Amino acid sequence: MNELHVLTTGEAARYCGVNFRTVIRWIERGQLKAYKLPGRGDHRICVEDFVGFLRDNAMPVPNELAAASRKVLMLASDPELTAGGRQALQQVGCEVDVASDSFIAGTLIAGCKPALLVLDANLAGVNGFQILDHLRSRSEYANVRILVVAPAGERDQQRWLDGGADALVLQAGDRTELSAKAKLLLEM
Amino acid sequence: MNELHVLTTGEAARYCGVNFRTVIRWIERGQLKAYKLPGRGDHRICVEDFVGFLRDNAMPVPNELAAASRKVLMLASDPELTAGGRQALQQVGCEVDVASDSFIAGTLIAGCKPALLVLDANLAGVNGFQILDHLRSRSEYANVRILVVAPAGERDQQRWLDGGADALVLQAGDRTELSAKAKLLLEM
DNA sequence: GATATAGTTGACAGGTAAGTCAGGTTACAT
DNA sequence: ATGTAACCTGACTTACCTGTCAACTATATC
Known part of the structure; x- marks a missing residue:
């Protein structure tokens, strides 16, 4: 049985040094994802969502999270x-999952809630723009950073960024460039 | 591993990250359906009632349930x-989601936790065997039933079943055959 | 630099659900 | 038949919820 790790508004508030009332307002405004308990309407926040929210707002992430x-x-x-x-x-300290199939990638992004998706734009049979579009149109993936690996001669680089990619590296480039940009995106 | 049909309050509590006392109060208030054992008054909760309760309250549903x-x-x-x-x-009483893209389908199978996947084997650019293989190799999808819609002349029918499909219908067949098999699979 | 305005946060209080603890009993595995 | 882990109840404590209001911050305007 999986013990899911969730936070109360009070815990979240303490983590980021604000009043719990403020956390509730973030939730009400839809900036922080949470669900409610049936009784008093207590909010519960999944740690992944909380950490994503912190990263999104350039707030420090507590070590234990x-x-x-x-x-x-x-x-x-x-x-x-x-x-x-x-x-x-x-x-650079990342925990990496690799998928070569887009269905599998979909299950992993929804199931493991990674902080960063590295998307190979050259992948045969996969429409990267469609994936970007789907992720960017869903609030639950608002916190996922997307790093696109584009072919060298790619003239659509701006299209990727417009489509919602957070950064872009060239297929031919050095892999340290990839990890450096990843690190930057994760603000580690 | 014998299948769980009922949960105790303690198990339910662990599943949703609250104290068991809280679960008992949900039951007493009539928000969560349960029955009592004659002896000490132990509560038992049918999984379907529990899952319905979780879904009703937008609480995360554990994979295995x-x-x-x-x-x-x-x-x-x-x-x-x-x-x-x-x-x-x-x-036949199903709640149906449709995805035409395999990445999106992947996010939905992990996010919406369906009990049954109907997989069109004819879908261009999608390797159904790879999907089957992935789902069957992951314990969190062990309980997801898979119904494959195969082309009429398909000679690989046995391959699908060997690969982990629970049932198979012909593309050309009647749609009532599909729903009948689906119903059967959901009642397992 | 001073002032006005809008938006955000913190503080407080009253109500109530959720968590804790202790003592007792049953359910279940062996 | 027996031992243990897990559940039950009741009383008590803690902490979250809502609403309101005052204080603070950022921005624009003069």
């Missing part, structure tokens, strides 16, 4: 990229 | 199949 903010999912199949990327990301 | 519902996810794009299938499934 930091693990939830180092998860990275890579959707790619090119072995050079998956192996090299994984290694580079691990070296 | 999600099978106790009538939610169906269909991964298909053929309009004839999606429309006809949806209608047939709704007629």
Whole structure:
């Protein structure tokens, strides 16, 4: 049985040094995802959502919650990229999952709630723009950062950024560039 | 592993991250359906009632309990199949979601926790075997039933079943056959 | 620099659900 | 048949909810 880790408004408030009333207002405004208990209407916040919210607002992430903010999912199949990327990301402290199939990537992004998605734009049979579009149109993925690996001659780089990508690296580039940008996006 | 049909208050409490005393109060207030054992007055909660309660209150549903519902996810794009299938499934009491993209389907299977996946084997660009393989290799999807819609001349029918599909209907077949098999699978 | 305005946060109080603890009993596994 | 873990109840404590209001902050305007 999985013990799900959730926070009360009071705990969340203490973590970020504000009044609990303020946390409730964030929730009411839809900026912080939470669900309610049936009784008094107590709010419960999943740690992943809370950490995502903190990252989104450049607020410090408490050490004991930091693990939830180092998860990275890579959707790619090119072995050079998956192996090299994984290694580079691990070296900067990330916990890396790799999926070469978009269905599998979908299950992982919803199930493991990674903080960052590394998306290979060259992946055959996968419409990266559609994925971006889906993620950006859903509030539950608002906190997921997206780093696109684009082909060298890509003329659509601006399109990726317009479509919701947070950053972009070139397929041909050094893998340390990838991990550096990832680190930046995770604000670690 | 014997299947759980009922939960104790302690188990329910752990599933939703509250104290067992709180669960008992939900039951006393009539918000959560349960019955009592004659002896000490132990409460027992049917999983379907519990899952319904969780869904009603927008609380997260644990993977291993999600099978106790009538939610169906269909991964298909053929309009004839999606429309006809949806209608047939709704007629036997299912709650149906349809996705035509495999990434989106992945996010939905992890996010909405359907009890049944209807998978169109003809879908272009999607490797159904890979999906089956992934779902069957992960314990959190062990209880998700899978119904494959195979092309008429499919000679690989046994391969689908070997790969983990619970049942199979022909693309050309009647939609009532699909809903009948779905119903059967949901009652397991 | 001073002032006005809008938006956000903190403080307080009254009500109530949720958590804790202790003592007793049953359910279940062996 | 027996031992133990888990559940029950009741009383008590803690902490969250709502509403309101005052104080603070940021921004714009003069």
